[in-house]
Amino acid sequence: MKSYPSILLLFCTLQLFSQTNQGIKIPYCYDEITAPDFVKAVVQSSGVCLLPMGILEKHGPHLPLGTDIFESRKIATTAAAIEYSVVFPTYYVGQINEARHQPGTISYSPDLLWKMLQETCDELSRNGLKKIIIVNGHGGNNDFLRYFCMSQLHSPKDYVLVFFQPKDSEETAKKIESLRQTKTGGHADEKETSMMRFIRPDLVKTKMAGTQSGLNQARLAELPFQYTGIWWYAQYPNHYAGDATKSSVELGKLLVESEADQLAQLIKKLKQSNKIEELQNQFYKDSANPLNTKQ
Numbered sequence: 001m002k003s004y005p006s007i008l009l010l011f012c013t014l015q016l017f018s019q020t021n022q023g024i025k026i027p028y029c030y031d032e033i034t035a036p037d038f039v040k041a042v043v044q045s046s047g048v049c050l051l052p053m054g055i056l057e058k059h060g061p062h063l064p065l066g067t068d069i070f071e072s073r074k075i076a077t078t079a080a081a082i083e084y085s086v087v088f089p090t091y092y093v094g095q096i097n098e099a100r101h102q103p104g105t106i107s108y109s110p111d112l113l114w115k116m117l118q119e120t121c122d123e124l125s126r127n128g129l130k131k132i133i134i135v136n137g138h139g140g141n142n143d144f145l146r147y148f149c150m151s152q153l154h155s156p157k158d159y160v161l162v163f164f165q166p167k168d169s170e171e172t173a174k175k176i177e178s179l180r181q182t183k184t185g186g187h188a189d190e191k192e193t194s195m196m197r198f199i200r201p202d203l204v205k206t207k208m209a210g211t212q213s214g215l216n217q218a219r220l221a222e223l224p225f226q227y228t229g230i231w232w233y234a235q236y237p238n239h240y241a242g243d244a245t246k247s248s249v250e251l252g253k254l255l256v257e258s259e260a261d262q263l264a265q266l267i268k269k270l271k272q273s274n275k276i277e278e279l280q281n282q283f284y285k286d287s288a289n290p291l292n293t294k295q
């Protein structure tokens with residue numbers, strides 16, 4: 001059949017044309033992008049990079065050590081699929097001193113956490129990703145991350161660092177409450193278990209959830225008006241806060257998708273806005289000569 005090659009050629013040409021026309025899709029996962037495509041990814045993302053942070057720690061008796069990593073990564077990749085941005089690989093260097101007594105905890109020293117995060121941000125910036133959004137999945141990181149963000153003002157930076165702060169709409173919050181079956185929570189609880197049942201159901205040992213107590217043991221109740229580093233251990237020595245015997249895939253899906261949607265909105269706005277950069281630069285300039293700042 002003589003006509004085959006020409007039909008094939010025409011088909012291939014059309015394919016190539018349509019690919020060129022639509023643009024070849026670049027993956028959003030940093031570790032999946034080739035070096036030549038990385039240059040295009042920086043442009044396509046407007047320099048926005050998501051840094052999903054988790055930790056390796058016990059999550060009750062029923063969830064995997066990397067639960068927070070799975071959660072933050074799922075939220076980040078779902079958001080990046082909606083609004084293109086580059087998603088940094090698994091990052092598990094965080095604050096977890098309070099679970100050093102539990103098997104599997106990887107608790108690096110405080111100065112290493114600091115250096116690792118600072119140098120990771122510096123390296124992303126050196127590679128053109130100048131708008132970094134931290135997507136945190138681990139509650140024990142929150143105070144560290146807020147202080148880390150504030151510390152960026154100490155010396156001029158050529159990038160902006162944003163800490164994603166999700167807040168459900170009233171409507172979503174009501175729906176979450178209506179799906180919830182328990183009143184307590186905080187760690188490896190109904191919400192986290194539901195999220196993991198949505199993200200990686202094969203890793204959830206539902207039957208194990210009731211084998212340890214996730215109740216607040218209030219072992220420092222005799223001391224009011226104080227904060228001490230041992231507070232978490234005093235309350236939740238099993239590194240489990242809440243009751244995960246009840247959970248649902250529907251709740252997990254809602255929690256993940258609601259956060260991912262909010263993150264996608266932030267990415268979109270951050271691409272369009274240079275407000276943080278402008279304010280930072282003005283601040284650095286003013287800080288060099290505080291006596292010139294108008295009083």
Ligand SMILES: [Zn+2]
Pocket residue numbers: 059067068137138139187188192
């Ligand atoms: Zn967690």
